[in-house]
Amino acid sequence: MIVTGVDGSEAGVAAARWSARSAAQRGSALRVVHVMPAWACDPDESGPYAGVARWMRAGAQAVLDEAVTAVREEAPGAVVSSGRLPGDPRGALIAAAADAELLVVGNHGIGGFRGALLGSVALGVAGRAACPVAVVRDQAVPPRPELVLGVDDADIGAAPIEFAFAEAARTGAALIVVHATTNDVPAGSPHTAARAVAAARVRHPAVKVAELDVPGHPVDVLLDAASGAECLVVGSRGVGGLTGLLLGSVSHGVLHHAGCPVVVVPTSSGEAQEGR
Structure with missing residues (x-):
């Protein structure tokens, strides 16, 4: 299985498309995940921030839906699933890919600092995950x-x-x-x-x-x-x-x-x- 982390950024969508091609070549299933704060994953509507959490879960689902659509466009026959993960993005992605053959992330996320060359999530998982980590940049021309x-x-x-x-x-x-x-x-x-x-x-x-x-x-x-x-x-x-x-x-x-x-x-x- 290939695990791909997405966050709604263009780099995340590029990573999803790259993962789709890789999964098709390997004959592997693809798991697309989005990491969000643990407190926002709780569907309990009684808490003081229930409305914010509901809004964040809806946003997470939109991010996942966009990535899955990109995967199906790139590899129509791909076996793909998706889901939300609670916690810090780096730790959550490393744990999710514990038994994966490949972990794929974009080179930049939505929270990247202007002028930074590499996002903190990409740098945080490369070299730390148990499996190979692909850090994907969208290439302007076909390689x-x-x-x-x-x-x-x-x-x-x-x-x-x-x-x-x-x-x-x-x-x-x-x-x-x-x-x-x-x-x-x-x-x-x-x-x-x-x-x-x-x-x-x-x-x-x-x-x-x-x-x-x-x-x-x-x-x-x-x-x-x-x-x-x-x-x-x-x-x-x-x-x-x-x-x-x-x-x-x-x-x-x-x-x-x-x-x-x-x-x-x-x-x-x-x-x-x-x-x-």
Whole structure:
């Protein structure tokens, strides 16, 4: 199942449409949810704020109805359900996606601050959910049929690599594996993810793959490579990640600045060891 959080913003509707396409490609059910304050979810009409709560529930249903309509327009055969969730949006979405294969959110919500590059909900769930998190931006022009996978000299593990290959196999898109190099690690040098990439190529022989070594800072390299692509896939940690942080600096940077949807695939230290 794919879980999508919506809030009535344009980014939320874009996330719902992206989720619909992904669900159709995967043959997965889609759950569209809207998070609201717990006190407003209570249908008790005796409280002092019963009228406000009723108004908020009606607004929540309108948001859900709009998103479900967008899903059905995008994927008429999609199996879709919807519902309200009580609580803080970040915690509620993470809990709702505990058993999901993918959590999808828009890059900005209605409450976003002017000038901010990424909404607090998107930043709050990426790297913290148990499943991959897709942060969706509405693209003004149709993307080229390519997925970009970012690898570097940190051990991102096998999960992001397998996700990217499986996604390319489902969609028929080409996969561009981009390794950012520095002066300390010249182009063409073996990198930590090379073995996992080679193994994934064997498992997915139909995927058209190009592997690129590109000099420069990983964030700049990945943003340039993913410009106009369908999607950018990164691990939750990468070069520059600090011990104890749930989201590495590279993942954080591309989430803020990428012009295409970004999928952050969680990587635990144990999983990373297995992916070597």
